Amino acid sequence: MNIVENFDLYAPKLTDKKEYFSPGHRACQGCGEALAIRLMCKALGKDTVIVNATGCMEVISTMYPTTAWELPWIHVAFPNSASVGAGVEAALKILRRKGKIADRDVKTVCIGGDGGTFDIGFQALSGTMERGHDVLYICFDNEAYMNTGIQRSGATPFGASTTTNPAGAASIGKSQWKKNITEIMVAHGVSYVATACHSYPVDFMTKVRKARKVKGPSFIHCMSVCPTGWRTPSSECVKVGRLIVETGVFPLYEVEDGKYRMTYQPEFLKPVELYIKKQGRFRHLTPDRIQEIQDRVTLEYRKLMDKVEGLHSWKELAD
Amino acid sequence: MSKRIGMEIAIAAAEAVALCRPEVIAAYPITPNTHVPEHLSDIVAEGRLDAEFICVESEHSALSACCGASGAGARTFTATSSQGLAYMSEIVPIVPAMRLPVVMIIGNRALSGPINIWNDQSDIMYQRDAGWISMFANNGQEVVDMAIQAFKIAEHKDVMLPVNLNLDGFQLTHVVEPMEMPDQKEVDAFLPPFKPLASLHPDNIVSMGTLGLPDIYNEACKARDEVLKKSRKVILEVWKEWKQKFGRSYEPVEGYKTKDAEIVLLTLGSMGETAEVAVDEMRKKGVKAGLIRLRLWRPFPFEEIRKAVKGAKVLVVLDRAVSYGGPGGPVFSEVRSALYDQPEKPFVMNQIIGLGGRDVPVVDFVKIVEKAQKALKTKPMDDYEIYGVRGS
Numbered sequence A: 001m002n003i004v005e006n007f008d009l010y011a012p013k014l015t016d017k018k019e020y021f022s023p024g025h026r027a028c029q030g031c032g033e034a035l036a037i038r039l040m041c042k043a044l045g046k047d048t049v050i051v052n053a054t055g056c057m058e059v060i061s062t063m064y065p066t067t068a069w070e071l072p073w074i075h076v077a078f079p080n081s082a083s084v085g086a087g088v089e090a091a092l093k094i095l096r097r098k099g100k101i102a103d104r105d106v107k108t109v110c111i112g113g114d115g116g117t118f119d120i121g122f123q124a125l126s127g128t129m130e131r132g133h134d135v136l137y138i139c140f141d142n143e144a145y146m147n148t149g150i151q152r153s154g155a156t157p158f159g160a161s162t163t164t165n166p167a168g169a170a171s172i173g174k175s176q177w178k179k180n181i182t183e184i185m186v187a188h189g190v191s192y193v194a195t196a197c198h199s200y201p202v203d204f205m206t207k208v209r210k211a212r213k214v215k216g217p218s219f220i221h222c223m224s225v226c227p228t229g230w231r232t233p234s235s236e237c238v239k240v241g242r243l244i245v246e247t248g249v250f251p252l253y254e255v256e257d258g259k260y261r262m263t264y265q266p267e268f269l270k271p272v273e274l275y276i277k278k279q280g281r282f283r284h285l286t287p288d289r290i291q292e293i294q295d296r297v298t299l300e301y302r303k304l305m306d307k308v309e310g311l312h313s314w315k316e317l318a319d
Numbered sequence B: 001m002s003k004r005i006g007m008e009i010a011i012a013a014a015e016a017v018a019l020c021r022p023e024v025i026a027a028y029p030i031t032p033n034t035h036v037p038e039h040l041s042d043i044v045a046e047g048r049l050d051a052e053f054i055c056v057e058s059e060h061s062a063l064s065a066c067c068g069a070s071g072a073g074a075r076t077f078t079a080t081s082s083q084g085l086a087y088m089s090e091i092v093p094i095v096p097a098m099r100l101p102v103v104m105i106i107g108n109r110a111l112s113g114p115i116n117i118w119n120d121q122s123d124i125m126y127q128r129d130a131g132w133i134s135m136f137a138n139n140g141q142e143v144v145d146m147a148i149q150a151f152k153i154a155e156h157k158d159v160m161l162p163v164n165l166n167l168d169g170f171q172l173t174h175v176v177e178p179m180e181m182p183d184q185k186e187v188d189a190f191l192p193p194f195k196p197l198a199s200l201h202p203d204n205i206v207s208m209g210t211l212g213l214p215d216i217y218n219e220a221c222k223a224r225d226e227v228l229k230k231s232r233k234v235i236l237e238v239w240k241e242w243k244q245k246f247g248r249s250y251e252p253v254e255g256y257k258t259k260d261a262e263i264v265l266l267t268l269g270s271m272g273e274t275a276e277v278a279v280d281e282m283r284k285k286g287v288k289a290g291l292i293r294l295r296l297w298r299p300f301p302f303e304e305i306r307k308a309v310k311g312a313k314v315l316v317v318l319d320r321a322v323s324y325g326g327p328g329g330p331v332f333s334e335v336r337s338a339l340y341d342q343p344e345k346p347f348v349m350n351q352i353i354g355l356g357g358r359d360v361p362v363v364d365f366v367k368i369v370e371k372a373q374k375a376l377k378t379k380p381m382d383d384y385e386i387y388g389v390r391g392s
């Protein structure tokens, strides 16, 4: 067991002292995904089985014969954490029913990157959610295939330069908008769906605890800053995570049985430019491109607020 | 007490699997294995079997879910064919690497393309080198028996490897045959509950499926090869026990009239039964023909093959898959390499037959024996022939 120094000083009431995701793993300095996973583990506690898709987090945490995981953990492949999780959940259910394992709740938690969730693992995710397995799926979205060297994914934002969608004289980088995975999960009828970010640890951990309690599928979309892929200093990870929320690019909300609620709402949204200017992956964007992104963010934010508040702001738009 | 039944073989296979009390079943429909999972879901729905049946959205997820379930300590089963097996193929080699004793029934069917739902063995041959224990049944009774044996072999503490049991699509899956179905008590006495070496549970924390760098990957492969080879001992023990308890004997390689045979056919799967009739016909005509049926495909029974062909002058290996641009059918290349170093060996030839459901009646086996007679004199240099190609 690893104890954080000065824990009693910083976070005595908020969370468990116990670390389930040990330090010493090989994530880059300032990795938002690793930070998010650590927080996730603390919120989940010991009665958890983790099913990890291939990606940065699997690679950096389990270099044989070492492991950073102090929770039962399995990795099988890239596209299938949701289906491996379905199998784990089914097994835990029947083994408990048959009295072969202890009679208590153990939660199956599937984790994957944006590639493992939005793209290659999408079918498995949809199947597991549709079948109603008692599984919490958390997507750690760093907006590209980072493990293989910053390639474009369905989660990469408009205008970002990646190694397969590079910016150049004839390209602005990614020319499509990000897939809205959260809405897709809502459309599956998943009873608890939330967005989160490691830069809001209490909000994230509260959501993890809430999702854990759901009987049936639940989904958290956790924005995770990747300094390496986003081309930001590693010391800025938490700051950039806050900016993505404060600018409205990635609002924090939850959808419980179809009902939307903002869990953190800045009084005024900061200009998107502040967020964009922090990152090398957007370095090539001209002011009008940034304005295009700003307009989209504003629209999407309003659409979200419509869902939160009813159809109220649609009316305003029409005026 | 075993019961005498007449039943479609796929249904009987499901009944036999149910007697093994699998705890998690994950499968996706594809002809011709579909009746196996369908009937298992009937058995679960009727309350005769307490299992979690996961109606996955694809075969990739079927085998993935099996990995999760087996990793968590449940007895796990799946079934598929052809494209389904190909769709699983990313996961196929991971299952033995993780030492997960999943049992899979494969209703063998030709791989696309062209798309074709009928029988050959190209689906399993495409997965040949993945590290599973792989065996073939010749008839319904063998399907029932081997399905039960498969769990015992897979879950043996010295094995802990997945097993695939192959039965020819339609030729076996859809045929009604008389069989003896063991009863629950007999199966319970034969097959102990699954005791995993490690399982995913917070009471005993483990990391499964970790990253292997070059400093360990080599050793992992070696270990995998060794354990698969060593599983042979357990397989033979299980078959011996089966013979004692149920009276039916199983061998890696089984000979029929091979003692004084000059021309020996070697088959894999259900065509062995037809070939047997052909051998009888040839014997009536005074031709010294014999037959070897290969049951155990992995681990490959080198020693038994060498022994079985002793004294033969021509060995005709009958394949039901092509290794395009390669040295002949997959069974042929294995058998020929098993014999390469032998001081005395038969002339080995290869006929690839019955692709994509092309019927191979007795008369074709007779013709093949006649070809072998000719080859005995001419020793043709052709490695292999796809038999019965129209227009050639």
Ligand SMILES: Cc1ncc(C[n+]2csc(CCOP(=O)(O)OP(=O)(O)O)c2C)c(N)n1
Pocket (backbone or CB within 6 Å): A033, A054, A055, A056, A057, A078, A079, A112, A113, A114, A115, A116, A117, A142, A143, A144, A145, A146, A147, A148, A153, B090
């Ligand atoms: C079937 C398959 N295709 C491709 C890969 C190569 N690959 C491994 S991880 C990865 C990207 C992971 O991206 P993501 O899911 O976003 O996780 P991240 O590394 O960014 O955390 C890719 C393309 C693979 N392992 N398996």
Ligand code: SF4
Pocket (backbone or CB within 6 Å): A026, A027, A028, A029, A030, A031, A032, A033, A034, A056, A057, A060, A142, A146, A147, A225, A226, A227, A228, A229
């Ligand atoms: S590449 Fe990004 S996500 Fe991967 S370990 Fe480094 S910082 Fe974390």
Ligand SMILES: [Mg+2]
Pocket (backbone or CB within 6 Å): A113, A114, A115, A140, A141, A142, A143, A144, A145, A146, A147
């Ligand atoms: Mg990613």
